[in-house]
Amino acid sequence: MSKQVVLTGNYAAAEAAALCRPDVIAAYPITPQSSVVERLAGKVYNGELDAEMIQVECEHSAMSAVQGAAAGGGRVFTATSAQGLALMYEPYFRMSTLRLPMVMALATREMTSPETVWSGQQDAMSVREAGWIQVFCESTQEIVDMIIQGYRLAEDSRVRIHVNVCYDGFYSSHLTEGVLIPDQAAVDAFLPDPAQSMKAVLDPDHPLSLDPLTAGPLLMKYRKNHLEAMEQALTVLEEIDAEFGKQFGRSYGGGIEKYRLDDADVVLVTIAGMSGTAKDAVDIARDRGIKAGLIRIRFTRPFPAARIADALAGKKAFSVIDRSCCFGWSQGPMHMEVKAALADQGIHACHFSTIGGLGGADISLDEILGVIDILEKGKNQPGERPVHWLLKD
Amino acid sequence: MKEIRLHGRGGLGVVKASQLVVRAAVEGGLYGQSIPAFGVERKGSPVFGYLRLSHTPIRRRMQVYTPDILLILDDSLITSPDTYAGLKDGGMIIINTKKAVEDLHVPKETGTVVTVDATTISEELLGRNMPNTAMLGAFTAATGLVDMERLLQDIAQTFGTINRTAAEKAAASIQIHRL
Numbered sequence: 001m002s003k004q005v006v007l008t009g010n011y012a013a014a015e016a017a018a019l020c021r022p023d024v025i026a027a028y029p030i031t032p033q034s035s036v037v038e039r040l041a042g043k044v045y046n047g048e049l050d051a052e053m054i055q056v057e058c059e060h061s062a063m064s065a066v067q068g069a070a071a072g073g074g075r076v077f078t079a080t081s082a083q084g085l086a087l088m089y090e091p092y093f094r095m096s097t098l099r100l101p102m103v104m105a106l107a108t109r110e111m112t113s114p115e116t117v118w119s120g121q122q123d124a125m126s127v128r129e130a131g132w133i134q135v136f137c138e139s140t141q142e143i144v145d146m147i148i149q150g151y152r153l154a155e156d157s158r159v160r161i162h163v164n165v166c167y168d169g170f171y172s173s174h175l176t177e178g179v180l181i182p183d184q185a186a187v188d189a190f191l192p193d194p195a196q197s198m199k200a201v202l203d204p205d206h207p208l209s210l211d212p213l214t215a216g217p218l219l220m221k222y223r224k225n226h227l228e229a230m231e232q233a234l235t236v237l238e239e240i241d242a243e244f245g246k247q248f249g250r251s252y253g254g255g256i257e258k259y260r261l262d263d264a265d266v267v268l269v270t271i272a273g274m275s276g277t278a279k280d281a282v283d284i285a286r287d288r289g290i291k292a293g294l295i296r297i298r299f300t301r302p303f304p305a306a307r308i309a310d311a312l313a314g315k316k317a318f319s320v321i322d323r324s325c326c327f328g329w330s331q332g333p334m335h336m337e338v339k340a341a342l343a344d345q346g347i348h349a350c351h352f353s354t355i356g357g358l359g360g361a362d363i364s365l366d367e368i369l370g371v372i373d374i375l376e377k378g379k380n381q382p383g384e385r386p387v388h389w390l391l392k393d
Numbered sequence: 394m395k396e397i398r399l400h401g402r403g404g405l406g407v408v409k410a411s412q413l414v415v416r417a418a419v420e421g422g423l424y425g426q427s428i429p430a431f432g433v434e435r436k437g438s439p440v441f442g443y444l445r446l447s448h449t450p451i452r453r454r455m456q457v458y459t460p461d462i463l464l465i466l467d468d469s470l471i472t473s474p475d476t477y478a479g480l481k482d483g484g485m486i487i488i489n490t491k492k493a494v495e496d497l498h499v500p501k502e503t504g505t506v507v508t509v510d511a512t513t514i515s516e517e518l519l520g521r522n523m524p525n526t527a528m529l530g531a532f533t534a535a536t537g538l539v540d541m542e543r544l545l546q547d548i549a550q551t552f553g554t555i556n557r558t559a560a561e562k563a564a565a566s567i568q569i570h571r572l
Contacts, residue, residue: 006416006425138454171454176412176427178419276452362456 009172014039016147023074026054026065030084032169033107059084063091070100073200082109096131101154107173118360119169122324136272155197168273255304257296264293266375267318281368305341316379317350323357356390399442401466406525411442417539530560
């Protein structure tokens with residue numbers, strides 16, 4: 001019911017998007033995302049994919065074009081990175097607050113300046129308050145599976161919120177490995193019928209004005225609904241993950257993934273591709289007699305706060321490794337949010353923010369082992385320590 | 394798990410070569426992973442490739458710091474300190490060169506040097522210096538890490554039969570120097 005192929009993360013994302021039968025794809029190329037939409041354009045050109053492929057003049061237009069298509073009842077897809085996302089921001093926010101569901105791949109990249117095209121998660125982290133669901137993938141297989149799950153989640157009537165499927169630029173987008181591509185029939189069976197889940201808002205026979213000027217009292221009700229749907233998504237994404245597991249034999253743990261956590265004293269909290277390296281580090285630390293474990297944050301929006309608080313309860317020490325900066329709190333954004341998740345129960349552990357992997361820099365096994373060593377040495381001295389930077393000098 | 398680092402220059406086919414090894418490995422029931430590291434994207438600039446082959450799933454997604462094997466597509470890169478860095482004790486260097494082994498100034502950890510003149514092979518067969526497929530033949534003949542016939546089929550399918558011939562010719566002409 002699936003075939004094993006060897007693909008880059010970007011090509012795998014394109015294969016998964018095509019399996020979801022998008023009606024319209026609009027895109028503008030940007031490193032490191034470009035090969036996602038190049039492959040989709042190829043599929044449309046050679047007749048493998050029956051979709052409208054619109055090559056637009058910029059990312060603002062890409063999101064605007066798919067917005068119109070979604071209002072017309074289409075299932076739509078696009079992909080972007082960094083400066084492209086920044087240029088797209090105005091229709092990006094409008095898209096989520098219009099509640100016209102879609103999936104967008106985000107090959108995460110450092111934001112300029114200084115000028116850079118390489119990996120980093122600052123782009124995704126900067127748009128956490130744009131109303132989209134964000135899921136971060138560790139492996140190529142997870143990229144495929146989350147694009148498919150993403151449409152199911154986005155179009156669920158209890159949710160109707162857009163899903164960004166995020167994965168590391170270069171370290172995942174350009175990484176080649178084996179991946180299982182599900183059968184079309186299995187994906188068709190898993191996804192809702194877009195004729196039901198994506199009913200057209202715009203209809204030439206019944207003209208209406210979409211998104212008119214809306215006064216505060218009504219606008220606030222929309223926001224309240226959006227927040228409630230986001231809260232609901234926390235439950236729905238777990239259901240979908242479990243059901244995907246039943247049908248395809250792979251599930252990921254929903255909001256978070258736990259690794260060797262149950263009896264752990266010291267915990268790494270990671271996100272996306274670095275988590276694979278960190279799992280190897282946990283195994284090595286265990287062999288050295290350190291009770292290490294790992295929590296991988298999969299969803300940043302909605303933030304699985306209760307599950308994270310539960311997973312960290314009673315742990316002696318933890319560090320959250322971020323591949324981006326939270327400027328206002330002078331630490332990593334996920335560290336800041338994990339602390340917020342623990343606020344009600346109080347933080348009784350030694351903990352600190354680790355920042356690394358910016359601008360394409362590697363996050364190495366040795367660097368993660370270094371983080372574990374600091375946690376192990378400090379595990380009996382509760383409190384927050386200064387940010388640990390994985391600088392290369 | 395074997396960790397392999399490829400060194401070449403933009404335009405020599407480093408990334409494609411690395412991807413083909415992963416494909417042959419996965420088709421043969423192994424796990425494989427290739428990560429390219431681009432600098433600036435232009436012809437002639439140094440390009441690295443990180444390649445892992447394993448009997449168990451590969452989780453780490455990072456650069457290769459202590460390679461078991463170095464695959465060097467352009468011997469002008471040996472003057473760069475990055476090229477030989479971190480080679481494991483007893484490690485193997487497979488290099489496209491016309492030079493004698495003593496002129497390669499390999500690090501003291503080196504166990505085996507495998508030389509092949511992939512540039513001449515590719516120039517004769519393809520009419521230009523595109524040594525990647527010849528180097529894949531040399532790599533497979535020297536290491537046996539992937540199945541030769543499977544790799545040759547993948548090369549022929551991706552790049553055509555002349556490239557398969559280049560790989561076969563390079564495989565037959567490797568010189569193995571144990572240090």
